[in-house]
Amino acid sequence: MREKLLTVPEPPLAVATLSEAELLARIFPRLASDSRHAAATLLGPGDDAAIVAAPDGRTVISIDTQVQDQDFRLQWPNGYRTTGFDVGWKAAAQNLSDINAMGATATSMVVSLTLPAVTPVSWVEDLADGLAAGILNLGAEDCSVAGGDLGRGREISVSVAVLGTLSGGKAVLRAGASPGDVLALAGTVGRAAAGLALLESDTGIDSLTAEQRNLVTLQCRPLPPLAAGPLARSGGATAMLDISDGLLRDGTRLARASKVILDLDPQALKDLEEGLEPASDLLGTDPMDWVLSGGEDHGLLATFPPTVQLPPGFTAIGSVQALGDNDNPGIKIAGHTADTGGWDHFAH
CATH class of the missing domain: 3.90.650.10 (PurM-like C-terminal domain)
Structure with a gap:
């Protein structure tokens, strides 16, 4: 009887095996927006800075960060494994919500990723997919990712800055509630x-x-x-x-x-x-x-x-x-x- 040979699965490709340019080349296509979503982005990823339109003349801006083991765990006590898609979606959601709270509409984002060298490339690609899916499925149809930055660190950290427009009228602030409202x-x-x-x-x-x-x-x-x-x-x-x-x-x-x-x-x-x-x-x-x-x-x-x-x-x-x-x-x-x-x- 012929013995079956055991096959050892290949370890996942880690970000340390790619250059920054190679990793970005895997991320950018996943964040590409069609013409409906990119109207405010005049110049997207690829240069030292993005260029975005501000047709209202005022820009609403907010920033938020998710840090591994502070804002999410890669594996939770009940066994759930946080996917890159989860982190990307949540990064989109929490930042879009801040713009929403001003009564504004989001127009563009920039994203900064800090990653340990052992992070699987597939996890980072999944994060980009989650970010793009969050923008689209949550209804931020005027928003797109205009650029960002990559860095190396001890834990995963995702920072997103989002820009928005008021399209006329005043922003709704926290100060303004009156007795009887x-x-x-x-x-x-x-x-x-x-x-x-x-x-x-x-x-x-x-x-x-x-x-x-x-x-x-x-x-x-x-x-x-x-x-x-x-x-x-x-x-x-x-x-x-x-x-x-x-x-x-x-x-x-x-x-x-x-x-x-x-x-x-x-x-x-x-x-x-x-x-x-x-x-x-x-x-x-x-x-x-x-x-x-x-x-x-x-x-x-x-x-x-x-x-x-x-x-x-x-x-x-x-x-x-x-x-x-x-x-x-x-x-x-x-x-x-x-x-x-x-x-x-x-x-x-």
Whole structure:
């Protein structure tokens, strides 16, 4: 009987085996945009700097960074392996959401990658695919990647700077909410936090139900409501911000900037628990903790005058109140002061 020879799989091609030019040659085609998506990019990757159009005369700009083992793990306690696609999608989502929170429309991005030498080339290609897919599928059809930078380091770090335009009118700031305004939410809260709790749990990824895995996906690939920001601006929003660090923490930021109290409606908060039961039942966690303190859904919190109809996608969750004699700007729930909670990069 002939013995079968065991074959040892080839190790994945690592970035250290390629020059910078060779690695870029694998990335750029994956970020190429068709004519619909590149209108604002007058000169893309290849030169020392990109050239982008600013037809409004004003440019909205934001930057955010994801760092390995700080913002994501390559392998989570429950066994899930973070793909390059996940990191690329999330890099697009969190930065597009910041532009959205100003009521603006994203027009271009530049991306800086720091990579360990052993990083598989396929992981980096996957990241480029996720970045491009996030831009396209989240609805940022006017945005494209205009350029970036590559570097070598001890852990993976992805920094994205995104530019946007207001196309006339004023940006919606955090300062501007007035007593009597309606407090409204677009998107979701708590689901990404539930997904994070599942990733950090000892319940294996393969043992999760479809509903639980969907929550994991929302942590790895958030779905910010990009249509809602410009709609809120044109619909009369008085103040707005992206919920990246939790409803209470980010709501407190808006309240302090506007020097008001945001009073949350308990029933509206209860309604936001919908969809969290598959994770809360498994982990024994109160879903309200995720609703109030969970970040990274990248929904929008906005205030509107009581005389206007809320734009599509927004749901009323409370009201804006004037400061009392002994009040500090912040959050209340049914008139009772709420603890801030939420994510802090340096406290955690």
